[in-house]
Amino acid sequence: NAGVTQTPKFQVLKTGQSMTLQCAQDMNHNSMYWYRQDPGMGLRLIYYSASEGTTDKGEVPNGYNVSRLNKREFSLRLESAAPSQTSVYFCASSSGFQAQFFGPGTRLTVL
């Protein structure tokens, strides 16, 4: 039982490049989330998906897009990376009104 998995673990991009962060969960959870973590800022919600086929913006959605590919997978795409998107990205999942379970994170640097 792997829980929540994320790929890649590390990534370095140049300004303007695009990439997709992958997330998968094997806990049969309906809800999935993408957060970013920056020093002194805690975690901030980028996008979430309450169920397969639905996505909604969180606190900081600008510059990102998401796809809920199926119940297991929820990807985050940066179309044109900017240095301000240098951060650690966490995916999480939950079942209804329950605690969220987090993946190990992707450390992204945009030069």
Add this chain to the structure above:
Amino acid sequence: GNSVTQMEGPVTLSEEAFLTINCTYTATGYPSLFWYVQYPGEGLQLLLKATKADDKGSNKGFEATYRKETTSFHLEKGSVQVSDSAVYFCALGVSGGGADGLTFGKGTHLIIQP
């Protein structure tokens, strides 16, 4: 809107000392409250939770009581160990289904010295 305020630290204690990390919140509706722990280079792990007023969450020697009257959820541990060194996040979740994400505090960096 919803918000969580916690001491940011770093908080430095000696091994076997008593720990308190304060957390207060503002929320619309009836939140559930959580403490998460993050070890260096890792993701967040759920430490404990409480879903209604006066509930006490506990795990691994840590405890926190949901105090509606003071809107607080302070984390305590009677005797800390070096292995407790980590960043601790207080968080709340509100709304039907809780599907719109958690609101986190900024995290408290705890350092335990031998």
